[in-house]
Amino acid sequence: xxxxxxxxxxxxxxxxxxxxxxxxxxxxxxxxRLVCPQCGNRKFAKTKLAETGKLLTFTIIRVPPDPFEDQAxxxxxxxxLEDGVKLTAQVVDCDFAALKVGLRVRLEFRKLSEEGEAGVxxxxxxxxxx
Amino acid sequence: xxxIVGYGAYIPRNRIKVEExxxxxxxxxxxxxxxxxxxxxxxxxxxxxxxxxxVEASKNALRRAxxxxxxxxxxxxxxxSHPYAVKPSGTVLAEALNATPEVxxxxxxxxxxxxxxxxxxxxxxxxxxxxxxxxxxxxxxxQGAPGDALEYSAAAGAAxxxxxxxxxxxxxxxxxxxxTDTPDFWRREYQYYPQHGGRFxxxxxxxxxxxxxxRGIMAKAGMKPADFQYVIFHQPNGKFPLRAGxxxxxxxxxxxPGWLVPKLGNTYSGSSPLGLTxxxxxxxAGDMILLVSYGSGAGSDGFIFRxxxxxxxxxxxxxxxxDMLDKNKAYLDYGxxxxxxxxxxxxx
Numbered sequence: 001x002x003x004x005x006x007x008x009x010x011x012x013x014x015x016x017x018x019x020x021x022x023x024x025x026x027x028x029x030x031x032x033r034l035v036c037p038q039c040g041n042r043k044f045a046k047t048k049l050a051e052t053g054k055l056l057t058f059t060i061i062r063v064p065p066d067p068f069e070d071q072a073x074x075x076x077x078x079x080x081l082e083d084g085v086k087l088t089a090q091v092v093d094c095d096f097a098a099l100k101v102g103l104r105v106r107l108e109f110r111k112l113s114e115e116g117e118a119g120v121x122x123x124x125x126x127x128x129x130x
Numbered sequence: 131x132x133x134i135v136g137y138g139a140y141i142p143r144n145r146i147k148v149e150e151x152x153x154x155x156x157x158x159x160x161x162x163x164x165x166x167x168x169x170x171x172x173x174x175x176x177x178x179x180x181x182x183x184x185v186e187a188s189k190n191a192l193r194r195a196x197x198x199x200x201x202x203x204x205x206x207x208x209x210x211s212h213p214y215a216v217k218p219s220g221t222v223l224a225e226a227l228n229a230t231p232e233v234x235x236x237x238x239x240x241x242x243x244x245x246x247x248x249x250x251x252x253x254x255x256x257x258x259x260x261x262x263x264x265x266x267x268x269x270x271x272x273q274g275a276p277g278d279a280l281e282y283s284a285a286a287g288a289a290x291x292x293x294x295x296x297x298x299x300x301x302x303x304x305x306x307x308x309x310t311d312t313p314d315f316w317r318r319e320y321q322y323y324p325q326h327g328g329r330f331x332x333x334x335x336x337x338x339x340x341x342x343x344x345r346g347i348m349a350k351a352g353m354k355p356a357d358f359q360y361v362i363f364h365q366p367n368g369k370f371p372l373r374a375g376x377x378x379x380x381x382x383x384x385x386x387p388g389w390l391v392p393k394l395g396n397t398y399s400g401s402s403p404l405g406l407t408x409x410x411x412x413x414x415a416g417d418m419i420l421l422v423s424y425g426s427g428a429g430s431d432g433f434i435f436r437x438x439x440x441x442x443x444x445x446x447x448x449x450x451x452x453d454m455l456d457k458n459k460a461y462l463d464y465g466x467x468x469x470x471x472x473x474x475x476x477x478x
């Protein structure tokens with residue numbers, strides 16, 4: 001039986017990049033946490049991640065897990081956003097030869113995967129070159 | 131006075147040339163290029179659909195509008211390629227924009243006219259003061275059957291408009307609709323590709339409605355073609371909007387800025403709305419713009435806009451439509467295009 005609930009709980013992060021900022025030390029938690037990993041504080045204020053950054057590292061996936069079978073080969077990268085948060089996502093709309101550390105990227109709303117032809121479609125963010 | 135507060139466009143980067151499609155089907159590319167006045171068309175990536183393009187176009191509209199998304203009281207997505215048969219595209223869009231939960235949302239369908247239908251409804255709610263701002267999107271990832279004439283033109287793109295009563299970049303002076311039951315193009319439930327009436331899509335369908343709506347709205351406004359700086363007609367191919375303009379007495383200078391189809395293809399619900407975004411990108415305060423959409427089945431919506439001074443403040447707050455059309459393109463061969471558009475039958 002399809003289970004759309006898990007993805008639905010993640011919509012604020014996947015759709016809108018909602019994060020939480022520790023009220024004591026300023027660490028941004030994405031996804032949100034109950035306890036700050038830096039200072040142990042339990043109070044956070046809502047914030048939104050920056051939508052641009054630069055690529056820190058990347059790899060090309062040629063043997064993908066099932067939901068991404070049709071997309072291979074594809075690039076996955078970690079980028080440091082303007083607010084210092086390091087985020088992992090696919091890097092799309094980019095020839096592999098143009099991928100390099102330091103590449104300026106921005107986040108775009110894309111289809112992440114779908115539960116076959118009849119199931120729920122999951123959306124979220126991916127990097128594209130700026 | 132109500133009008134447009136912000137506008138935004140989105141065009142995917144993939145393209146396929148007419149020659150590449152013609153080669154596969156043994157068709158004569160030069161005659162298609164000349165007959166349809168088409169060179170290439172946009173193609174969505176496998177991870178793009180009407181919803182993702184609507185979100186990106188709407189974010190661009192929000193950047194130009196400079197409003198809080200929670201003040202948007204109505205969101206309409208017009209498309210003939212909604213990803214779900216049952217479950218709205220508009221709810222995903224509203225959620226992604228942070229406009230939920232106090233918002234009215236609906237998906238609209240009317241072949242290529244669904245985008246301007248949304249504009250018509252969102253504008254009406256703003257005029258009635260039922261909502262502060264209303265968002266309307268025309269978006270499509272259209273499919274043409276392999277080998278059919280439509281395959282050369284069926285493209286992908288989205289245009290979004292936010293309507294309101296303040297911070298206007300264009301006032302809307304008049305609207306007009308012209309609708310009849312004309313079966314020139316259709317797709318039945320559970321059918322993957324649409325069917326059309328061939329030459330029947332011309333005079334009794336496209337031209338009757340486009341010319342009827344254009345003449346109707348100009349008569350209502352007491353205006354003539356020379357009173358407009360720009361005009362945008364629905365663009366199913368390159369030829370039809372030029373011929374409509376010629377019959378009505380518009381010049382190429384008025385048509386060309388919004389005439390995107392030779393390099394873009396027909397983006398269906400996004401077609402004339404995208405032409406409007408490209409026109410607003412270059413318009414000046416005081417310019418008068420006429421937009422006439424067309425949707426098979428059949429109907430046309432007409433709008434008359436008067437551009438305000440605020441256009442100069444907002445046009446560079448989001449990417450320009452012509453830049454998305456002309457820069458950073460990636461050309462596909464037919465095999466990859468067929469895979470991207472799910473034209474290949476797989477084992478599971």
